[in-house]
Structure formats: structure tokens, C-alpha cells
Amino acid sequence: MSLRILAAMSGGVDSAVAAARAAEAGHDVTGVHLALSSNPQSFRTGARGCCTLEDSRDARRAADVIGIPFYVWDLADRFREDVIDDFVAEYAAGRTPNPCLRCNEKIKFAALLDKAIALGFDAVCTGHYARIIDGELHRAVDPAKDQSYVLGVLDAEQLAHSYFPLGDTTKDGIRAEAERRGLAVARKPDSHDICFIADGDTQGFLERRLGKTPGEIVDVDGTVLGEHTGAYGFTIGQRKGLRIGRPAPDGKPRYVLDISPVNNTVTVGPVEALDVTGLTGINSRWCGGTPPIGTARYTAQLRAHGEDVPVTAEITADGGLSVRFDEPQRGIAPGQAVVLYDGTRVVGSATIATTERASVGV
Incomplete structure (x- = not known):
């Protein structure tokens, strides 16, 4: 079945190949670049960021090669309010936020998806490495590139209108495919760290805003x-x-x-003293409907590129979450996200509210 698909094109190789695959599959694809910075730089700083004028131009050139319409949508105000202001406020409150999760939740799969549906599109396509199987979110086949952790904030309705064409391919395979398709971004470095802090100086960024x-x-x-x-x-x-x-x-x-x-x-x-034996979560979001209330065994991921660790999780009727680790974990901070998995399937995510330390008195 042919779908009307809005392809979010960041200007990188992943989103370009995702859009190309969607078009090749026979869908009616329109490319869109999200302008998320009020004052975008002309060029990237190394491999940081994804919101520069250079990225916008790269996305447009890729759309031309694919042969799809292309637009730039200004979501800078929404991005500032929902991602940047939230990031600063969380740090000011002593927590450690993950802005990539917040961007996926509030921008790409809320603001963008809502607008796409209102305009008559059936789905939003992105270059995330993840899979949707029978309406459920699963890990990508390439564990080194799997991005299901930052998509754990999506609910069932959002997943029903999401399209992730890259989940069955490795990053090397995507770059090789981009070259075969004649996409100039085939060897463009990946963006990393926090896109709105181009120089990577998080402390300096926060000091300028918080004093x-x-x-x-x-x-x-x-x-x-x-x-x-x-x-x-x-x-x-x-x-x-x-x-x-x-x-x-x-x-x-x-x-x-x-x-x-x-x-x-x-x-x-x-x-x-960093050893954590358990945590509580708030603001739970379930990817395929609320899982069974009560205690069950899952695995959990605690950071974007962290390991999958076995846990016992208790889910309450009001959406509360308590997690106990089989083995103590380190470096866990309130404000981060815990994402639960059942095999490769993403069950859902929650924001870490409190942690329980193994050492008494800390």
C-alpha cells in the first residue's frame, strides 16, 4: 500500500537514505528539514550539531537527487521551549536530562507528526536505527547503531504513524548505499553530543544561562x-x-x-558509593499500551549507548515504576531515562526520579 510520507531530513546520511528507501518502496514522499536554531551557523563545528545552514543545504541536495519535493519548517521556537529550556531547567534542579529523548518526544513525534497528520500525511519517516514489527518498537539489527533507547518515549499511536527504514542495516551498509545512490552525504560525519551546544562546552552553555x-x-x-x-x-x-x-x-x-x-x-x-541497586521512575510512556500491572522480569537500558542489564520491574496502576537491578549499576542520575525491554521489544520508558544506593549514608 502506497503511503503519503513526510521524511524528516537532517542533512545527514541516515535520513537521506531513509527518504530514498521510502521513495523507492513506492510511497509518495516529501522531504522536510527542521530549522531548530534561531541563529544557525553557516557550517558545522567538526561532527557536532545538525541544525546549520550547511545541513539544510545538504538535505535539499539529497532531496533533489532522490527526486522528491523539499521544504524547510521553522520549529525553532518550539525546540527552544520544549528542549533547550527544559534542558536548562533540569540542570538547575540538580538533574541530568537527555535532550535527544525530549526532542524525539516533543519535536519529531509530537510537533512534526501532529503537523504531518493535519496536512494529510500517513507517517513520518526518520533515519533512526530501530524497527517496527507488528506495530511494536524493536531494537535495530546493528547493536552498535541501535537507537531504540531514544525512541522509548513513543506511544502506540505515534508508532502507528512512524516509519524507520534503516533498522535492518548496518551503518557501513547505509554509507555504501548512499554512495551507490549518488548522495553527496555518503561520507559526512555523524552528528553527536548535544546539537544545540556546537562547541561541546555544556558547562559554559549553562553558565551563560544560569550565571x-x-x-x-x-x-x-x-x-x-x-x-x-x-x-x-x-x-x-x-x-x-x-x-x-x-x-x-x-x-x-x-x-x-x-x-x-x-x-x-x-x-x-x-x-x-556510586553503586545503585534500584530506582523509581516517573512520567512513564508505554510503546504498545500499558504493560501488565505488577512485577515482571525485563532488561533495562540506562543511557543511549549503555548495556542491556537484567532487572525486576514493578509497574503500578497509576503509571509508577520501580526497578531493581540484578547487579548494582553506576553513574545513574535523576533526570536520565530508563527504558525497559522484553527481548528486542521496547516496553516503554520513564524518567528516573530517585535512586537507591548500595552504600548507606550517601
Whole structure:
């Protein structure tokens, strides 16, 4: 069945090949580039970002080669409100957000999809590495490129209008295919890190928006070890850049254990104090309808390129989520996302609200 498909084209190789595959499959495809920056740079900085004028032009050239109509849609205001402002607010509250999840939830599969449906399109096509099988979201076949984690915020209705043509292919295969199709972006570097922080300096970005807010860096017993210029400049599990003048008594490195926006304090301690045995989640979003209420076994992914770890999860009738790990995990911070899997199938995701530490008193 031929569909009317809106292909989101970032200017990279993945979205270009996805659009080409959709068109080759006989669908009526229109390409669209999302202008997400109010003041886009002319050129990328290395491999960072995906919102420059250069990217827009690359997307247009790819659409011309494919032979599909192409438009640029300005979603800069929506992106600023739903992604950038949320990112800053989360850091100010002592949490560690994932802006890619928020962008997928609020921009690509809310603002864009809603507009596409209103205009009569059947689905939105993207270059994400994931698969939809019988209406359910699954991991891509290439574990190194699987992006199902950042799509775990999609609900069943959104999945019904989503099209991911790349989930059965490796990245090397996609680049080779782009060359065969004559797409100039075949060897273009992937974008990475945070697209709206082109220089990669997250702390500098936050400082410009939140200002300097000096506070103390303390040990687990409350001993003051140093000072900082903003608690938002730290993440749980961080080791480098702590600027602590006094070494630990055992000579071992210290890690960020806690960030308190209430008293503007950063707590540091030994690496074993990072061990987390469980967590609670809020704002749950289920990919195929609400899973069975109660306790069940799943695997969980805690970061975009993290490992799949076995867990026992309890889902409550009000959408609450509690997760217990078979083995303690490290570097887990409130504000991040936990995504549950049943085999390769994505069950859903939640925002981490609290964590339970193995070490008492941390």
C-alpha cells in the first residue's frame, strides 16, 4: 500500500537514505528539514550539531537527487521551549536530562507528526536505527547503531504513524548505499553530543544561562573540600574537573555522588558509593499500551549507548515504576531515562526520579 510520507531530513546520511528507501518502496514522499536554531551557523563545528545552514543545504541536495519535493519548517521556537529550556531547567534542579529523548518526544513525534497528520500525511519517516514489527518498537539489527533507547518515549499511536527504514542495516551498509545512490552525504560525519551546544562546552552553555552560583564541594561526612561556580556543571559519576585541592585519605579518586540544588552543594566520594541497586521512575510512556500491572522480569537500558542489564520491574496502576537491578549499576542520575525491554521489544520508558544506593549514608 502506497503511503503519503513526510521524511524528516537532517542533512545527514541516515535520513537521506531513509527518504530514498521510502521513495523507492513506492510511497509518495516529501522531504522536510527542521530549522531548530534561531541563529544557525553557516557550517558545522567538526561532527557536532545538525541544525546549520550547511545541513539544510545538504538535505535539499539529497532531496533533489532522490527526486522528491523539499521544504524547510521553522520549529525553532518550539525546540527552544520544549528542549533547550527544559534542558536548562533540569540542570538547575540538580538533574541530568537527555535532550535527544525530549526532542524525539516533543519535536519529531509530537510537533512534526501532529503537523504531518493535519496536512494529510500517513507517517513520518526518520533515519533512526530501530524497527517496527507488528506495530511494536524493536531494537535495530546493528547493536552498535541501535537507537531504540531514544525512541522509548513513543506511544502506540505515534508508532502507528512512524516509519524507520534503516533498522535492518548496518551503518557501513547505509554509507555504501548512499554512495551507490549518488548522495553527496555518503561520507559526512555523524552528528553527536548535544546539537544545540556546537562547541561541546555544556558547562559554559549553562553558565551563560544560569550565571555563576558558587557553592561547596563536600565529602560524604560533610567536610568541605573545595568550591564550585555552579552545581549544574557536575553530573553524578563525574571524576575529572572536580577542582578538589585536598586528596582523599586513601589516595583514591573521588566521584560526584550527589548534586543538591537546595543548598547548592556537590557531594563527592569513593567509586563504590556510586553503586545503585534500584530506582523509581516517573512520567512513564508505554510503546504498545500499558504493560501488565505488577512485577515482571525485563532488561533495562540506562543511557543511549549503555548495556542491556537484567532487572525486576514493578509497574503500578497509576503509571509508577520501580526497578531493581540484578547487579548494582553506576553513574545513574535523576533526570536520565530508563527504558525497559522484553527481548528486542521496547516496553516503554520513564524518567528516573530517585535512586537507591548500595552504600548507606550517601
